[in-house]
Amino acid sequence: MPQHAAVQVNTPGHRYDIVIARGALADPVSWQGLPPASQAVIVTNTTLAPLYAAALQQALAPHYRRVSVLSLPDGEAHKTWETLNLIFDHLLGAGCDRKTVLFALGGGVVGDMTGFAAACYMRGVPFVQVPTTLLAQVDSSVGGKTAINHPLGKNMIGAFYQPVRVVCDLATLDTLPARELAAGLAEVIKYGPIADAAFLDWIEAHLDALLARDPAALSYAVGRSCEIKAWVVGQDERESGLRAILNFGHTFGHAIEAGLGYGQWLHGEAVGCGMLMASDLSARLGLMPAAFVERMRTLLQRAGLPVRAPAIGIDRFVELMRIDKKAQDGEIRFVLIEALGRAGVRPAPDALVRAVIAGHSEPA
Ligand code: NAD
Ligand code: GLY
Numbered sequence: 001m002p003q004h005a006a007v008q009v010n011t012p013g014h015r016y017d018i019v020i021a022r023g024a025l026a027d028p029v030s031w032q033g034l035p036p037a038s039q040a041v042i043v044t045n046t047t048l049a050p051l052y053a054a055a056l057q058q059a060l061a062p063h064y065r066r067v068s069v070l071s072l073p074d075g076e077a078h079k080t081w082e083t084l085n086l087i088f089d090h091l092l093g094a095g096c097d098r099k100t101v102l103f104a105l106g107g108g109v110v111g112d113m114t115g116f117a118a119a120c121y122m123r124g125v126p127f128v129q130v131p132t133t134l135l136a137q138v139d140s141s142v143g144g145k146t147a148i149n150h151p152l153g154k155n156m157i158g159a160f161y162q163p164v165r166v167v168c169d170l171a172t173l174d175t176l177p178a179r180e181l182a183a184g185l186a187e188v189i190k191y192g193p194i195a196d197a198a199f200l201d202w203i204e205a206h207l208d209a210l211l212a213r214d215p216a217a218l219s220y221a222v223g224r225s226c227e228i229k230a231w232v233v234g235q236d237e238r239e240s241g242l243r244a245i246l247n248f249g250h251t252f253g254h255a256i257e258a259g260l261g262y263g264q265w266l267h268g269e270a271v272g273c274g275m276l277m278a279s280d281l282s283a284r285l286g287l288m289p290a291a292f293v294e295r296m297r298t299l300l301q302r303a304g305l306p307v308r309a310p311a312i313g314i315d316r317f318v319e320l321m322r323i324d325k326k327a328q329d330g331e332i333r334f335v336l337i338e339a340l341g342r343a344g345v346r347p348a349p350d351a352l353v354r355a356v357i358a359g360h361s362e363p364a
Helices: 049-063 081-093 108-123 134-140 170-175 178-195 197-211 215-235 242-247 250-260 267-284 290-302 314-322 350-360
Strands: 005-010 015-021 039-045 066-072 101-106 127-131 145-150 153-160 165-169 334-339 342-346
Touching (some): 005 215, 015 215, 039 049, 049 101, 049 170, 066 081, 081 108, 101 108, 108 127, 108 134, 108 153, 134 170, 134 215, 153 250, 165 170, 165 215, 178 197, 178 215, 178 242, 178 267, 178 290, 178 334, 178 342, 197 290, 215 242, 242 334, 242 342, 250 334, 267 334, 267 350, 314 350
Parallel strands (some): 101 127, 127 165
Antiparallel strands (some): 145 153, 334 342
């Protein structure tokens, strides 16, 4: 077990470490004790491969007879069946057996697709998440949600499938574009209102340090975010209740992503704007004071995130929100803030939802 493991995920059927350290990729301790296999496959993309694939391949070499690298096309637009099939083509072509370990080296797109491939290949092979974006380190690599997109809905085809380890090398964030860092901060900010009011205070106080990629600030933000996510997933692995709070801002956000076409706005950007809209809905329902909405707006703006939704049209926006895994019998349900640090999932009157969309969208 790595000595610098910071957080543990415990679900009824699974237990694994989230290793969080600067330099974790090159540290042999990060890779000790994984399931034995003769082959490992690093699944990454054309942007990440030249940056980190060789280092990971070298770190894994002592543990496997063969470590191959598969480089996928980069981007949310490629989170599709066609790209998933490239993974299966590689695994079958390389003669990978059911013990082969997959390593997802990249952001949430690579992580979600590799995890889904691992869940399906020969009915399941082990996989390790090696997240390289802030968003993936604080959210998508933890908890076992894997998926690809369908043209009619984001992340609609997938499986719950836990990794056997998550290895976050904070040094990989050095090469992350500023826009991607901001998108990851949206998911960090999310944990404050839904689960930890003191963390929201901390983020406000340390936002400049986070934007400047201060190692200590990033380390605390990733660690605390992973602790909260592990706590939620540990209680509700399959989202039968509590886990839905992790989707704060996502109902509005998914409509923005789908309405514009995947990849136009980054996932974290859409979630950030969606959190502002969900905060406003919480206030209009009398759950939170109006000052909370302004607090969220200020923080999101400081993080460099967009706070006005694009002009999608209110009817289309509502229609897109119905294609949401939280919807029940066609009724849209929202993650709303009930008190600072506590969230719940509820429906909301259509007129209020439309007022929120109108109030936070660019004019058509
Ligand atoms: P991403 O995977 O598209 O990565 C963002 C961009 O940054 C890509 O171009 C990537 O190549 C590049 N990149 C990644 N790491 C880099 C680095 N260290 N240096 C330079 N460039 C780097 O986007 P993302 O924001 O990481 O993930 C978004 C995806 O995650 C969405 O598909 C979303 O649905 C999914 N997601 C899943 C969960 C979950 O629980 N499974 C949670 C949240 C989001
Ligand atoms: N990102 C939401 C979840 O993991 O449930």
